[in-house]
Amino acid sequence: YTVDRAHHQYAGGLPDDEMVRLIRQGVGLGGHNREYLANTVQHLDELGINDGPLHRLLTLIGE
Known part of the structure; x- marks a missing residue:
């Protein structure tokens, strides 16, 4: 996936609690958002x- 900061659904400035809420409830064709985040962090490791913003978010x- 790539980010399009000009897209109307781009949510780059959300507070942490809102990001956590959305990730916990999010699910799509690729699976649950929490699993996607965990896999991304694993690959970064x-x-x-x-140590980065995705690690902090996870x-x-x-876990």
């Missing part, structure tokens, strides 16, 4: 990127 959501 494998690349040696071990911690807020709870």
